[in-house]
Structures are given as structure tokens and as C-alpha cells.
Amino acid sequence: MARSKSPASAGTRQRLSDAALDLFHLRGYNGTSVQDIVAAAGAPKGTFYNHFGSKEDLALDSVARYSEAMGLEMLDGKQGGTARERIIAHLRYITGLADTMGDRGCLLGNFASEIPAHSDVLRAAVDASFGRWVATLGDAIEQARAAGELQGDEPARSLAGFIVSSYEGAAARAKASGDPAALREFFDITTTRILT
Numbered sequence: 001m002a003r004s005k006s007p008a009s010a011g012t013r014q015r016l017s018d019a020a021l022d023l024f025h026l027r028g029y030n031g032t033s034v035q036d037i038v039a040a041a042g043a044p045k046g047t048f049y050n051h052f053g054s055k056e057d058l059a060l061d062s063v064a065r066y067s068e069a070m071g072l073e074m075l076d077g078k079q080g081g082t083a084r085e086r087i088i089a090h091l092r093y094i095t096g097l098a099d100t101m102g103d104r105g106c107l108l109g110n111f112a113s114e115i116p117a118h119s120d121v122l123r124a125a126v127d128a129s130f131g132r133w134v135a136t137l138g139d140a141i142e143q144a145r146a147a148g149e150l151q152g153d154e155p156a157r158s159l160a161g162f163i164v165s166s167y168e169g170a171a172a173r174a175k176a177s178g179d180p181a182a183l184r185e186f187f188d189i190t191t192t193r194i195l196t
Contacts, residue, residue: 013051015041021062025107028114029059029122050095059111060125066107067129070094075140083144087137088191094167098180105175109168132158141195150195163190 003120020042023032074090138160170186
């Protein structure tokens with residue numbers, strides 16, 4: 001029979017998880033050590049391994065948490081509004097994240113640029129997160145086309161992949177320049193020229 005974790009233990013795990021997500025997003029995977037994470041979490045180093053088997057495991061947790069916060073639920077029909085309105089709301093949300101995250105870029109894009117040679121499991125997790133994003137956005141594009149809100153004959157998943165890739169490029173440019181102008185440009189062109 002497995003022992004249940006105490007509230008203090010659960011709190012330590014949450015602090016480690018929060019600190020890791022923040023530091024990975026700010027400094028990258030290679031620029032963040034386990035010591036950095038435990039120091040930021042205010043936890044003894046030994047407790048790290050009570051909750052996570054490795055830095056890679058914690059990075060997987062960060063990818064999952066970041067992906068859950070990307071607002072993909074905005075694209076499903078449960079949120080109300082037309083499919084095109086939901087797509088635009090989602091794009092407004094993700095481009096607006098720069099206002100709260102500054103010039104950190106997108107965690108998925110950041111990890112994608114530094115992880116593949118080091119960790120197949122982390123590369124696969126990042127790729128799967130991109131895949132879910134493309135699939136969910138592609139479904140919303142198909143719904144918008146079926147409702148006559150969007151035109152075009154390219155496959156919806158291909159268009160969704162192009163939009164996600166364009167966002168990632170804009171996020172990288174915004175990170176490099178320290179200016180969110182590239183994200184505003186992405187949003188304006190995507191919503192007025194591509195999603196028509």
C-alpha cells in the first residue's frame with residue numbers, strides 16, 4: 001500500500017515544480033541546474049529526489065504544465081462564440097502572454113532549440129505538445145470553414161502548422177529583440193490576411 005504524501009511534501013513538490021517552470025523558461029534547460037531549482041524553491045537539495053527522479057523528469061513536468069496553460073481549451077466549442085472568434089481569441093491570448101512573460105519566448109520553442117541532442121524523451125514531449133496544438137487549431141479551422149467563416153483549400157492541419165510555426169518564429173524574434181512587436185505583427189497578419 002502506497003503512503004500518501006503529507007501536505008508539506010506536496011507543497012515542496014509544487015514549489016519545485018513552480019521554480020523549475022520559471023527557471024527553465026527564463027534560462028533554458030541547459031542554463032538551469034538542480035541546485036538553481038532547489039534554491040529558488042527554498043527546499044533542501046536532498047528533497048528534490050523525493051519528488052523527481054532527475055532534472056529531465058522535472059523538465060517533462062514543466063512542458064506538461066506550460067502546455068496546459070496555452071489556452072487550447074479556447075478553441076473548442078464549449079467556450080461559446082463562432083469557430084473563427086475562438087481561433088482569434090486563442091491567438092490573442094498566446095500573443096498576449098508576452099505581456100506577462102516579457103522576453104522569455106515560448107518554453108516549447110526554447111526547449112525545441114536546445115534539447116533534441118540531449119534527451120529523446122523530452123524532445124518527444126515537446127513535439128507532442130506542438131502536435132496537440134496543431135491538431136486542436138486544425139480542428140477549429142475545419143469548423144470555421146464548415147461554417148463559411150474561413151476560405152481556403154489547403155489542409156486545415158497544414159494551415160494550423162504554419163500558424164504555430166509562425167508564432168514560434170515571432171516569439172523567438174520578440175525574445176531576441178526584447179520587444180513584443182513581432183508578436184503583434186504575427187497576430188495582425190494572421191488574423192487579417194491568413195484567417196480570412
